[in-house]
Amino acid sequence: MATCSRTGLLPLDAQVELVRHLLSALVLRLSHLGPREQARPEGNEVFLAFHRAVRGSFATSRRVDEYAQALGYSPRTLTRAVLAATGRTAKQYLDDYTVLEAKRLLVHTDLAAAGIAGRLGFATPASFAKFFRQHTDRTPTDFRRGARTP
Numbered sequence: 001m002a003t004c005s006r007t008g009l010l011p012l013d014a015q016v017e018l019v020r021h022l023l024s025a026l027v028l029r030l031s032h033l034g035p036r037e038q039a040r041p042e043g044n045e046v047f048l049a050f051h052r053a054v055r056g057s058f059a060t061s062r063r064v065d066e067y068a069q070a071l072g073y074s075p076r077t078l079t080r081a082v083l084a085a086t087g088r089t090a091k092q093y094l095d096d097y098t099v100l101e102a103k104r105l106l107v108h109t110d111l112a113a114a115g116i117a118g119r120l121g122f123a124t125p126a127s128f129a130k131f132f133r134q135h136t137d138r139t140p141t142d143f144r145r146g147a148r149t150p
Contacts, residue, residue: 012148016108019107020104020107023103026100044085047081047082047084049071050081050082050090050093058101061121064078064090067094095135099135099136101120102116102120102132103136103147106144106147113128113141116128116140
């Protein structure tokens with residue numbers, strides 16, 4: 001805990017690298033959650049297929065029914081598997097993944113919010129800003145400013 005409280009003393013480049021590694025660790029942890037996924041191996045396979053699909057196409061689709069159809073499962077089966085593996089619904093998992101990628105782009109690139117919106121598949125920068133604010137209670141600009149302030 002002491003290490004985390006002293007990150008403000010690090011140079012900005014080191015802080016950015018630290019955030020990058022922490023986000024990577026979080027994504028790995030979310031995709032390899034413990035005991036619940038071992039209890040239902042078939043659910044684990046469904047979740048892992050969903051996770052791979054989300055990683056590959058979250059910028060083109062954020063609809064659970066589209067992923068379910070593409071993977072050959074019902075939306076209910078997909079949601080149950082994701083819930084068992086992560087404690088989140090399939091839609092929440094999709095949104096969490098999108099927010100995580102948005103945060104990564106805000107911290108690690110100089111892309112404008114409009115560029116990030118396009119990269120993440122939002123029709124307009126305003127729809128991206130609204131989505132981001134709903135999930136983080138901050139605007140993309142505020143988040144970037146806070147993440148980059150030493």
